[in-house]
Amino acid sequence: xxxxxxxxxxxxxxxxxxxxxxxxxxxxxxxxxxxxxxxxxxxxxxxxxxxxxxxxxxxxxxxxxxxxxxxxxxxxxxxxxxxxxxxxxxxxxxxxxxxxxxxxxxxxxxxxxxxxxxxxxxxxxxxxxxxxxxxxxxxxxxxxxxxxxxxxxxxxxxxxxxxxxxxxxxxxxxxxxxxxxxx
Amino acid sequence: xxxxxxxxxxxxxxxxxxxxxxxxxxxxxxxxxxxxxxxxxxxxxxxxxxxxxxxxxxxxxxxxxxxxxxxxxxxxxxxxxxxxxxxxxx
Numbered sequence: 001x002x003x004x005x006x007x008x009x010x011x012x013x014x015x016x017x018x019x020x021x022x023x024x025x026x027x028x029x030x031x032x033x034x035x036x037x038x039x040x041x042x043x044x045x046x047x048x049x050x051x052x053x054x055x056x057x058x059x060x061x062x063x064x065x066x067x068x069x070x071x072x073x074x075x076x077x078x079x080x081x082x083x084x085x086x087x088x089x090x091x092x093x094x095x096x097x098x099x100x101x102x103x104x105x106x107x108x109x110x111x112x113x114x115x116x117x118x119x120x121x122x123x124x125x126x127x128x129x130x131x132x133x134x135x136x137x138x139x140x141x142x143x144x145x146x147x148x149x150x151x152x153x154x155x156x157x158x159x160x161x162x163x164x165x166x167x168x169x170x171x172x173x174x175x176x177x178x179x180x181x182x183x
Numbered sequence: 184x185x186x187x188x189x190x191x192x193x194x195x196x197x198x199x200x201x202x203x204x205x206x207x208x209x210x211x212x213x214x215x216x217x218x219x220x221x222x223x224x225x226x227x228x229x230x231x232x233x234x235x236x237x238x239x240x241x242x243x244x245x246x247x248x249x250x251x252x253x254x255x256x257x258x259x260x261x262x263x264x265x266x267x268x269x270x271x272x273x
């Protein structure tokens with residue numbers, strides 16, 4: 001049995017913020033980032049049969065997204081007349097399937113992956129993944145979205161003192177995780 | 184502890200709460216003053232406070248964003264639909 005399996009119905013909740021921040025630093029435009037992520041999810045569904053379970057779901061989605069980002073830059077370059085987009089099919093059997101739909105999941109980490117790990121934002125999201133899910137959710141609403149204490153309390157049906165306890169636990173866990181993986 | 188002492192001297196857990204609040208600019212003047220006083224003699228909390236400020240600084244530096252909820256909703260529906268189709272066509 002493969003080590004990792006796909007669960008597409010959870011992709012948005014689990015990975016969309018990570019994919020979004022990964023994309024935004026590379027294309028610097030929210031609309032385009034959203035389009036690329038949308039395309040990535042659809043391409044991933046189409047190529048789910050190629051997922052061997054060797055990499056984690058997220059690594060595999062990122063590898064598809066990477067190709068989407070490269071394609072995006074190729075396209076805008078070809079519009080300028082500087083480059084051509086060439087689509088290659090690997091063989092007759094697969095004709096009509098786009099390259100990114102044939103992405104294999106890598107089990108080894110390359111130097112590039114290591115570099116990405118050094119991106120602060122992604123390191124933070126990685127750490128948030130490892131702490132209590134509800135605490136991470138509330139921490140994100142408070143710290144990243146900058147939501148009001150009152151609004152969050154209503155949203156999650158908690159009291160302000162509950163909120164501060166959760167924020168405290170999340171911050172302590174996050175700081176410890178970052179100290180291990182970032183500093 | 185006399186009433187006056189209680190007003191100015193706080194324990195570590197209260198100091199931690201004041202410290203967290205001040206990371207979001209939500210601590211009032213009295214809370215900030217009590218925190219400063221506590222940090223002056225509590226090394227453990229001073230360490231925690233420095234770490235907490237560093238985290239705030241890192242969060243700002245990372246300039247993280249979350250996707251808008253309506254986008255997420257749209258993606259969820261797209262995936263659900265496509266996934267169902269993929270499974271029936273297999």
